Amino acid sequence: MWDKSFFRTEVFSGVEHLKAENAAFIKFHNAEHRYSAHHGSSPNEIWRGRHREHFSRRYRPPERLPAKGRIEAIRYVRSSGILDPWGRRITVAEEFRHQYVTAVIRVRTRELDVVTLDGELAYEGPYPLQRVLR
Numbered sequence: 001m002w003d004k005s006f007f008r009t010e011v012f013s014g015v016e017h018l019k020a021e022n023a024a025f026i027k028f029h030n031a032e033h034r035y036s037a038h039h040g041s042s043p044n045e046i047w048r049g050r051h052r053e054h055f056s057r058r059y060r061p062p063e064r065l066p067a068k069g070r071i072e073a074i075r076y077v078r079s080s081g082i083l084d085p086w087g088r089r090i091t092v093a094e095e096f097r098h099q100y101v102t103a104v105i106r107v108r109t110r111e112l113d114v115v116t117l118d119g120e121l122a123y124e125g126p127y128p129l130q131r132v133l134r
Helices: 015-032 043-047
Strands: 070-077 099-106 111-116 121-126
Touching: 015 043
Parallel strands: none
Antiparallel strands: 070 099, 099 111, 111 121
């Protein structure tokens, strides 16, 4: 949405202009855009009253993967059923579409699990990965 509805529709005079317009777009989107998966609620309505922790300004993402452990991310599965966790496309069954899932990479075994919010396994398979992040 950001790319098609914002980034490709504007011409920016520089990075500061982009930052200002991006902040305005995010504020508008979170207040006004409604998702059918959220029963017509906006992101602000979904998050109202919930605690969220933001990254510290000093946070920098790692440049290398750990040798062991798990990497988790929450993703939304759209109608196509295609999930793109970290650049590797997988397809989940229709019953798992239009919902949030947790993608879990088990680093040592190089396997990926995709689990629904109800704990149901939506996908399980190999996940080739490199130690250096790009």
